[in-house]
Amino acid sequence: MQKYTAKGLSNLAGVSVRTLHYYDKIGLLKPAIRTEAKYRLYGGNELLRLQQILFFKELDFPLKEILKIINDPEFDLIKALESHEQALILKQKKISKMLDTIEKTMLNLKEKKMITDDELYNGFTKKEVSKNRKETIEKYGAEALEKSEAYLKKLTKEQFEALKNEQKEIFKTLFKISNQAPDSKEVQLEVARHYNNIRKFWGTVGTKNTQWKDYKGLGELYIADERFTIIDGKAQPDFAIFLSKAMTYFANSQLK
């Protein structure tokens, strides 16, 4: 009868040598003999037994169960298969539910979702857009703009509208006192209100640390996209810069 070394059997059956060691240890598949040097040697019977093991393993039976099944001929195979079948059906149902949930979640996200590039810059001509981008890049670097846009695209439309509309009042108040220093007490107080107002859109996503970074990024976004700082119908780029400075100061002061 032919003998297989560990590697040999491993190659034949497509399992790792470690697996054979393990099966040996737990008594699932002992080698036919051990050489003088303790080498495992398997014969044809062991190959067949291994194939049986792999059959049940394919069906996701735990090894302990497999051990029972092939060691104990008294074992009621049909019953085992039936109960295993039930378990698998349950698993399948659970997965179906999860798939449903994922489907719904994605639909939700996609529906309320992501502003397209077009939407992002609607109301501007392409020329204006590229000019705006160019200027922003010159002043703040390409990275800052990229981060701003990436952030913006992650907002839902809902959040985008909220950003544009819900804070008009705070912005008006801030605009009025924008002759003061960005780090003055009065300005900072109003910025704090702005922060609290906006924070709810982030929910609990992100650590506090990343939220401060986001908040600074939002300031840069205000500079990059004039629509946010339209006060009484007119864009106010200087105010956007003032605002960003005030926000950055606020975030930094909160960081420690």
Place this chain on the structure above:
Amino acid sequence: MQKYTAKGLSNLAGVSVRTLHYYDKIGLLKPAIRTEAKYRLYGGNELLRLQQILFFKELDFPLKEILKIINDPEFDLIKALESHEQALILKQKKISKMLDTIEKTMLNLKEKKMITDDELYNGFTKKEVSKNRKETIEKYGAEALEKSEAYLKKLTKEQFEALKNEQKEIFKTLFKISNQAPDSKEVQLEVARHYNNIRKFWGTVGTKNTQWKDYKGLGELYIADERFTIIDGKAQPDFAIFLSKAMTYFANSQLK
């Protein structure tokens, strides 16, 4: 803001306290504060964060993945959901395959399958059957008979027919030399042939040890069921006893 103690949050969210400890340790959910006595206290934010965690956990995301998702707002949630969806679909397909295989296996087993009590004793009148059983019990004990019958019922029809028919020749040879001692060399040689012949029906099921036990059980079966030892049309109960002895001797000698 309201505070939750470990148990409190655990009750609210339906997770164990140990889970909270664990999430704390791996940095997935830190308590808002620790009291003087190191007690964990969670706030509303932590409750929300925990609910997010549980949402993804429900979808079978590993905790590491969840950590990334809710800590890094840059993380592409949709992509993550999509790839997870694919993984789940694959899982489902795999399970479907397994269910198929199980179905087929069970069909196979049931088709070729299990001898009914009727079949087991067809050809005998009920009286003869109960007499046979009674005698066997008297001679070998109830346990031996039960084991024999249990074994027999686990055979497929195919195997049952094989047992009845395929060994006629070996039996005839053995019958001829049944005047010798059961442990004589010549008898044992023939028994070895019988063993090798029959062993193929067991395949690789069972350890060698249990196979020897089975072989002895088979000997008792021959005594209990006269159909196996019909030589040239006549039942040979004495031969059955002789045979069983020879088989037992063979099995015992092989055991060491």
Place this chain on the structure above:
DNA sequence: ATTTGACTCTAACCTTACGTCATACCATAA
């Protein structure tokens, strides 16, 4: 005869997501 290179052995630690003690500390009500 020796040196490679490919294998082999055992032992031990690592992984996931906690459950389950063990031991000691803390808080509150009767």
Place this chain on the structure above:
DNA sequence: TTATGGTATGACGTAAGGTTAGAGTCAAAT
């Protein structure tokens, strides 16, 4: 004041092996 019950840390256990590490073995090539 004690009984009761919550809390903390630490350590071990789970399933099925993966992954080194250190040491021994085998056959072929030099």
